[in-house]
Amino acid sequence: MGRTxxxxxxVVLLAIWPGAGIPARAAxxxxxxxxxxxxSDLARLRRAAEAGDTESQYALAARYxxxxxxxxxxxxxxxxxxxxxxxxxxxxxxRLGAWYDDYAGDAHADPPDAKLAVxxxxxxxxRGEVHAMFNLGLKYQQGRGVPRDLAExxxxxxxxxxxxxxxxxxxxxxxxxxxxxxxxxxxxxxMWYGIAADQxxxxxxxxxxxxxxxxxxxxxxxxxxxxxAWRKVHPAxx
Numbered sequence: 001m002g003r004t005x006x007x008x009x010x011v012v013l014l015a016i017w018p019g020a021g022i023p024a025r026a027a028x029x030x031x032x033x034x035x036x037x038x039x040s041d042l043a044r045l046r047r048a049a050e051a052g053d054t055e056s057q058y059a060l061a062a063r064y065x066x067x068x069x070x071x072x073x074x075x076x077x078x079x080x081x082x083x084x085x086x087x088x089x090x091x092x093x094x095r096l097g098a099w100y101d102d103y104a105g106d107a108h109a110d111p112p113d114a115k116l117a118v119x120x121x122x123x124x125x126x127r128g129e130v131h132a133m134f135n136l137g138l139k140y141q142q143g144r145g146v147p148r149d150l151a152e153x154x155x156x157x158x159x160x161x162x163x164x165x166x167x168x169x170x171x172x173x174x175x176x177x178x179x180x181x182x183x184x185x186x187x188x189x190x191m192w193y194g195i196a197a198d199q200x201x202x203x204x205x206x207x208x209x210x211x212x213x214x215x216x217x218x219x220x221x222x223x224x225x226x227x228x229a230w231r232k233v234h235p236a237x238x
Contacts, residue, residue, distance in 0.1 A: 042069050049080065057084035058092045085120060090127035097121040097132060114145030125156060134160040134168045141171060150179040161192070162234050169196035170204040177211070190215060190223035195230060 042063070048056035061080035064073045078099070084092035097120030100113045118139050124132035137156035140149045154175040160168035173192035176185045190211045196204035212220050 054084045054087040054089035058089050090124045090129040093120045093124035094129045094132040118145040130160050130163050134165050150175045166196050166199045166201050187219050187223045191226040194227045
């Protein structure tokens with residue numbers, strides 16, 4: 001990947017981080033010197049970041065990436081992002097994992113590193129970051145950065161599915177169908193496809209129809225019963 005594309009992607013990544021509060025800026029807008037109050041705020045932010053506050057490190061990374069009140073410096077942005085991730089900041093760890101991942105085409109580190117992506121997704125997932133849970137499950141399902149393991153994939157998909165991540169729900173269905181041995185459960189597959197389909201997932205709807213064709217009427221009824229029981233426990237979705 002050329003440096004221009006690397007720069008463009010990291011600017012976009014930093015600009016859209018939740019909580020960053022950084023407005024988009026026109027490329028032609030001339031740079032201006034920060035106001036005294038803004039400089040004072042930045043100094044406090046930097047002191048807190050240097051003292052080890054991970055929220056401040058994450059915010060400072062975003063400001064370096066956007067050039068908000070300072071000269072844009074993408075190397076510093078990535079360095080502060082990594083520092084926040086190492087300090088246990090879940091969202092920073094997830095973003096760092098995404099940086100090393102290669103699922104987004106050209107929008108990644110050059111070269112990508114699936115093992116590093118797994119490392120940071122695992123750290124973020126352990127701290128409850130739901131999208132990191134999904135991405136970690138995907139790594140296990142695809143065998144990228146870790147050995148392929150559908151049971152382990154389902155273990156990480158499940159909490160994401162329970163919190164309303166539609167693709168995690170659909171992939172739970174896939175794992176139930178694809179796993180071999182005693183864990184094979186076509187009724188569970190139909191249950192998860194149905195849950196995802198109810199949220200408007202067209203792929204899950206097609207998979208549900210295909211799966212249902214292979215089930216007996218009793219099994220189809222059982223899948224609906226399981227889905228109903230799941231919805232009573234998890235009424236809210238993303």
